[in-house]
Amino acid sequence: MYLSKSDIKNTERVKRLNIINSVSGIKPGNLIGTRSSADQANLAIISSVVHLGSSPAYLGFIIRPSNEVRRHTLENILENGCFTINHIQTNFIEKAHYTSAKFDAEVSEFEACGLTEEQLYGFRAPFVGESTLKMGLKHVESVDIKSSGTQMIVGQIEHLIIPDEAMDERGYIDLAAANTAGISGLNSYYGLEKLQDFPYARVTEVPKFNV
Numbered sequence: 001m002y003l004s005k006s007d008i009k010n011t012e013r014v015k016r017l018n019i020i021n022s023v024s025g026i027k028p029g030n031l032i033g034t035r036s037s038a039d040q041a042n043l044a045i046i047s048s049v050v051h052l053g054s055s056p057a058y059l060g061f062i063i064r065p066s067n068e069v070r071r072h073t074l075e076n077i078l079e080n081g082c083f084t085i086n087h088i089q090t091n092f093i094e095k096a097h098y099t100s101a102k103f104d105a106e107v108s109e110f111e112a113c114g115l116t117e118e119q120l121y122g123f124r125a126p127f128v129g130e131s132t133l134k135m136g137l138k139h140v141e142s143v144d145i146k147s148s149g150t151q152m153i154v155g156q157i158e159h160l161i162i163p164d165e166a167m168d169e170r171g172y173i174d175l176a177a178a179n180t181a182g183i184s185g186l187n188s189y190y191g192l193e194k195l196q197d198f199p200y201a202r203v204t205e206v207p208k209f210n211v
């Protein structure tokens, strides 16, 4: 199948959303935990987390502010300046998925979706008890992406929890061993299979490939 720009524009809205949300490939599955000033915990599934730098350790994710629906995650981050990122693991994908429902502000997705709210290290934002790979971040910047009407929320990692058995002495984390889930589009969840590690790619060490 081939789709031109105008084919994409003329595709029925939900079908277009499904197609375009999938073509970037497998995205990381994460739950963002936040807390409001009124002490209400909030949890939302987000598939747009990206690495932005290692020193300082920065991660970002994309959120679309909306005039029609309140974005509790964004509101809470702006109020309290912190959030948690919790890997979704294959044993709780269904619970994680339903955190995307538009619950009222006074409803905790932790309770509504059967996930455990966990307080760690005196950090204000809640962690997900079921997740074994998770981090607490301080909000450092919001970047407007004018072309798409979205914002990138940038945070610095202050607390990082990694399952010992998933990391080797070099710091390589085996996400398959950690049972981290991947996401395609807005509905499809995948388990991971690690295929291979390669060394840092130096021009002088590139293998001879047959074309």
Ligand SMILES: Cc1cc2nc3c(=O)[nH]c(=O)nc-3n(C[C@H](O)[C@H](O)[C@H](O)COP(=O)(O)O)c2cc1C
Pocket: 042, 043, 044, 045, 046, 047, 048, 049, 061, 062, 063, 064, 070, 071, 072, 073, 074, 097, 099, 100, 101, 102, 103, 183, 185, 186, 187
């Ligand atoms: C698989 C999946 C991935 C999602 N990824 C994002 C995302 O990257 N950014 C975003 O703004 N919303 C994303 N959403 C939608 C939010 O989860 C949804 O809008 C949620 O209601 C936000 O909750 P809040 O109002 O408590 O912040 C995703 C939903 C699903 C099902």
